[in-house]
Amino acid sequence: MNNLYLTGLPRLRHLLTGLLLLWLVVTTGWAQITPDTTKLPPVGVDRRTDSLSSKHSRVIADSVLKQRDSVFYSGLKRRMYKHRLTRQLYDAVFHDVYNSQQSTGEVSTIEVNPFKDFEGRVIGDIYIRRLGVFGQSVYDTLRQSDNWLERTANKLHVNTRERVIRRYLLFREGDALNSTTLRDNERLLRTTTIFHDARILVVPRTGSRQFVDVYVITQDVWSLEPNGGVGSLTQFNIGFDQRNVRGLGHQLFAQFAYTGTDPRQQAEYQSRYTIPFIGKTFVTAQAEFLYLRDLKQGAIRLYRPFITPDTKYAGSIELTHTQINSRVVMRDDSVEYIPLRYNYSDVWFGRSFRLFFSEGDSSVRGRARLILAVRNTNYQYLWRPPVTNDSNQLYQNSRTTLFSLGFSRRKYVRDVLIYGFGRTEDVPVGRTVSVIYGFDNAELGRRTYVGLNYSQGSYIKNLGYLYGLASLGGYIRSATIQQGVLSFESNYFSPLLPTGWGNMRQFINARYTTGINRFNNEYISLSSSGSGINTDGIGINNDALRGTRRLVLNIENILFSKLNVVGFRIAFITFANLGMASFPEKPLLQSTLYQGYGIGFRLRNENLTFNSFQIRLSYYPNIPNNTIPFRQAFEGVPALRFRDFDQSAPQIIPYQ
Structure with a gap:
């Protein structure tokens, strides 16, 4: 997500910004480009659809992190960099902090713990937002899949269940917020095999100086990996690795191989079943069976x-x-x-x-x-x-x-x-x-x-x-x-x-x-x-x-x-x-x-x-x-x- 700062003299800045916005409206037809930066109202979650409304998602992305939509600015930069004049205009108006830090490998300002401002406040409600495998991202929940294949894959994939995600949380309602714990929890979610990425947001409650609500946003990876190969009718292997069985977080690996010409053993089989983080104990159980040559x-x-x-x-x-x-x-x-x-x-x-x-x-x-x-x-x-x-x-x-x-x-x-x-x-x-x-x-x-x-x-x-x-x-x-x-x-x-x-x-x-x-x-x-x-x-x-x-x-x-x-x-x-x-x-x-x-x-x-x-x-x-x-x-x-x-x-x- 880009964190962009306007530079230059105030009048020149406003003039160039106006020209930019006008050019964008004319060439792309995007009329609403200024994000809603009003204070976050109480947020409700439709647990049946497991989604925040678009307005609430926009408020979270813009108000809490004070950063703008990454897709919009990436698209804006890509379009304006096609021509020399518009490229110079973009560079004169915007300073692209996030992308410049990514490209140089310097430690990003994202390393400043974003939860420190809420240290010691009481955690009220914890909301879980589960994103599709393709299209969206934890830094831009409004992005959508741009082709039918990704949309179809999202429908076929079973997202990790909310109760399973809550097992990975190191905090609960009523706890005093610990900024280090939340930072560690983000990392823990990202290091699991079932999530592509994860993000935690803290939202102060309107009218309260004591309570905050926490939003946990996760994005699964596509969990089913088939494997196999065929050498001939008498030599083949077939199997799969399912990293998230029915959204439970369980992992099942199985493979069968056959070599009809081997006198020692013609058929081979191996399997492994893993249940991570049983209950709230953070204990993982695993059973494995190998029947190889x-x-x-x-x-x-x-x-x-x-x-x-x-x-x-x-x-x-x-x-x-x-x-x-x-x-x-x-x-x-x-x-x-x-x-x-x-x-x-x-x-x-x-x-x-x-x-x-x-x-x-x-x-x-x-x-x-x-x-x-x-x-x-x-x-x-x-x-x-x-x-x-x-x-x-x-x-x-x-x-x-x-x-x-x-x-x-x-x-x-x-x-x-x-x-x-x-x-x-x-x-x-x-x-x-x-x-x-x-x-x-x-x-x-x-x-x-x-x-x-x-x-x-x-x-x-x-x-x-x-x-x-x-x-x-x-x-x-x-x-x-x-x-x-x-x-x-x-x-x-x-x-x-x-x-x-x-x-x-x-x-x-x-x-x-x-x-x-x-x-x-x-x-x-x-x-x-x-x-x-x-x-x-x-x-x-x-x-x-x-x-x-x-x-x-x-x-x-x-x-x-x-x-x-x-x-x-x-x-x-x-x-x-x-x-x-x-x-x-x-x-x-x-x-x-x-x-x-x-x-x-x-x-x-x-x-x-x-x-x-x-x-x-x-x-x-x-x-x-x-x-x-x-x-x-x-x-x-x-x-x-x-x-x-x-x-x-x-x-x-x-x-x-």
């Missing part, structure tokens, strides 16, 4: 994360039964399949305590937390190869108990065009430190575990966003470190650079990992699928790209173009992936620098649950046993998530 698994989970910095309690319970043919690449490059069958249980609980500091900017004061957590995991093997001190140490029966003490301080900055294609993105800013200590009671002896994590991320003025993570951990037995790991990771993205074709960002990710006295056949790899920032390797699978140490550098440039095809935004990418891996007998920097380069483009419609579609052409000049250096791919790219600064279950630092 080399993996049979059943699992049930209950979990509650630290949703916001104000969440006091978190935890989870997971029970899993697994039967797997584990594929292991040996040091001599031979491949073995090891049959395993085991039960796994995982239980953890955490408690958060608020810390107060006077230093720092006001937006993060009171956001610091001290988190205590305990976790117990248990592996019980029912079927495995013999375990000795020299072989198969990974498959021990074991019970591990971990304790963690952590410090977390975080806030979120709203930005656009990072991992999304125009939706609001909440970028975490802050730091976290955690210490892990515990015991591993395994068949081959008892070991002590010690680990340390430190991470920090923030915007650097005029330079972009930088995130860093350092981790060190390992088991200790007889004063010797076993299965240790040391890793560093850094992620960077630049400010938006406006160009004539769209907005551009640069992404740079670097990762270094080394193992310390790892077991035999433990290693890390440069192999992975994807490209650029969407991979933790160099974008190609190859068993030769292995070692106990690894260094990876991913560089990607993304041009978010202005092209829009049936609601799909198009981004053009170029990338370079560089990596090295080695075993202890050879220094890492003396190993081969494996390389991958490529170009391509991605398509995404943010109103759909589908992954981004990517078409890329890659070149790998020096991969061992690779007879095809040029490769092309059409693939789905899942949406990336930011590394947050929350604390969760104590965990063994992963060797990956």
